[in-house]
Amino acid sequence: MEQRRWLLLALALLLAIPVSEHFKVTSPEKVVGIVGQDTILPCTISSTKPLDNPQVHWIKITDGHTEDIYTYRHFGGEPMQKYLRRTSVPGDGFATGNVSLTLKNVQPADEGMYSCTVISRDWSTDTSTKLSIAGTGEVFIEIQGPQGQGLELGCRSQGWLLFPLGDSEK
DSSP states (O other): OHHHHHHHHHHHHHHHSOGGGTEEEEOOSEEEEETTSOEEEOOEEEESSOOSSOEEEEEEEETTEEEEEEEEETTEEEEOGGGTTTEEOOTTHHHHTBOOEEEOSOOGGGOEEEEEEEEOSSOEEEEEEEEEEEOOOEEEEEEEEEETTEEEEEEEEEOOOOOOTTGGGO
């Protein structure tokens, strides 16, 4: 009888713990992608309980408008038509807790806020990451010739993606 009372007390305490304490979804606040390269938008699920029929929805948020990117279920995923062949998630994402989105061949238009929403039968939660885009370029240093006690150097570059002043930190 005493053992049953302790068991009921333990069960009552477990039921009193909010579902959100069993599940956590995390991602970094900011990620920088380089034009033309693949970029990973990390999203991690931590769970002390098994996931029941889980789903992940990746959404891009631009100026208050949402755009579906990718829906991932326990048995596979499907990108939206616009992102076909440009996005992927790990095949074993629910088993490993890694449901990160890989965005291939990043372009300036990909910049924005991305939301990773994880849904299970009894709960749902989301996290978001801001993707900023940077460009790469080439730098050339040329020796112009002797100048006083040293050399005069010339520098030129090309191929850089420039941000309007202040936009890169929004």
